[in-house]
Amino acid sequence: xxxxxxxxxxxxxxxxxxxxxxxxxxxxxxxxxxxxxxxxxxxxxxxxxxxxxxxxxxxxxxxxxxxxxxxxxxxxxxxxxxxxxxxxxxxxxxxxxxxxxxxxxxxxxxxxxxxxxxxxxxxxxxxxxxxxxxxxxxxxxxxxxxxxxxxxxxxxxxxxxxxxxxxxxxxxxxxxxxxxxxxxxxxxxxxxxxxxxxxxxxxxxxxxxxxxxxxxxxxxxxxxxxxxxxxxxxxxxxxxxxxxxxxxxxxxxx
Numbered sequence: 001x002x003x004x005x006x007x008x009x010x011x012x013x014x015x016x017x018x019x020x021x022x023x024x025x026x027x028x029x030x031x032x033x034x035x036x037x038x039x040x041x042x043x044x045x046x047x048x049x050x051x052x053x054x055x056x057x058x059x060x061x062x063x064x065x066x067x068x069x070x071x072x073x074x075x076x077x078x079x080x081x082x083x084x085x086x087x088x089x090x091x092x093x094x095x096x097x098x099x100x101x102x103x104x105x106x107x108x109x110x111x112x113x114x115x116x117x118x119x120x121x122x123x124x125x126x127x128x129x130x131x132x133x134x135x136x137x138x139x140x141x142x143x144x145x146x147x148x149x150x151x152x153x154x155x156x157x158x159x160x161x162x163x164x165x166x167x168x169x170x171x172x173x174x175x176x177x178x179x180x181x182x183x184x185x186x187x188x189x190x191x192x193x194x195x196x197x198x199x200x201x202x203x204x205x206x207x208x209x210x211x212x213x214x215x216x217x218x219x220x221x222x223x224x225x226x227x228x229x230x231x232x233x234x235x236x237x238x239x240x241x242x243x244x245x246x247x248x249x250x251x252x253x254x
Contacts, residue, residue, distance in 0.1 A: 007099035011071045016173070017103075020067050024060050024111050031056050032118030036125075044120045048144045051210025053116060057152045058205055060111040062181070064156045067107075068100035068163025069176040093168055093248050097241070100164040101157050108156040112149050151209055154230075158237035165244025197223065201236065204229035 011017050047053050167176040184201060191200045200223065207229040223229055 003095050004099055004102070007071065007096060008103055011067075011099065011103055014070070016070055017067070020063055020070070021107060024063055024107060027059050027063075028111050028114045028118065031115055032122065035119055036122045042123070044116065044123050045141045045144065047119055048116075048141070048148055051148075051206065053112075053119065053145075054148045054152055054209035054211070055206055056115050057108070057112045058155075058202075058209060060108045061152065061156045061159050061205070061209075062184075064104035064108055065159035065163035065180045066177055067104050068097075068160035068165075069167035069170075069180050070163075070173055071100045071103060072096045072164040072167030073171060073173040073176050089249050090245065093245050096168060097161050097164045100160040104156055104160045105153060109149065109153060112152055116145055116149075148209070148211060151211055151230075155205060155209060155233065158233055162237045162240045162244075165241045167244075169244040169247035201233070204232050208233060 042050075044053075163176075163180050166180050167173070170176040170179065188200060188202050191197065197203050203223045207223050207226045211226050
């Protein structure tokens with residue numbers, strides 16, 4: 001726990017952590033403003049049921065992956081002595097992965113809640129005054145929000161662990177950050193050109209985040225069921241994590 005706390009303090013003091021937090025806040029504000037000016041007046045319950053709210057939260061999840069890479073590539077701080085005294089690199093690796101998860105989960109949760117609150121406020125102000133989606137079945141709406149938020153947080157955990165794996169393997173933030181951002185974008189571009197959406201990680205992330213009540217749930221969506229998408233993403237994160245750990249074991253400490 002002491003080393004974990006040191007990793008978190010070290011990351012919090014880095015200016016790049018504040019830039020990631022600022023980027024998340026700007027994105028949340030942008031989503032709410034766009035909904036206010038271009039929205040169709042749908043109630044929040046319909047936005048949650050269609051999976052759109054969870055879709056909005058995918059950008060904070062990507063930023064969680066970036067934050068994980070940044071945390072694993074910064075100065076070694078409290079873990080350097082552990083590395084130089086005895087070969088416990090696996091322990092260091094998992095400490096950094098745990099620190100990445102602990103650092104990003106509160107931020108993603110707050111971003112999700114702010115987006116939900118902002119969209120609800122837009123609906124109350126701009127939606128029909130007798131819209132049952134904003135006045136009735138509050139327990140059902142809260143249940144939908146809780147399950148959708150839980151799926152988003154689970155996705156953020158996988159993203160943070162995978163990002164820290166890339167950072168630990170590469171060892172330099174200027175190499176790790178482009179990898180965790182540009183590689184998924186490149187993969188999506190190639191799959192789109194090949195018309196291979198069922199293999200798209202982003203499509204699977206959307207399906208998992210939307211859950212069983214998503215807009216495509218009835219037809220199974222282009223990538224199949226939401227739980228299968230979750231298993232696929234979990235497997236991919238586990239593979240990236242294992243590769244990152246194996247590379248970190250053999251890489252010289254710089």
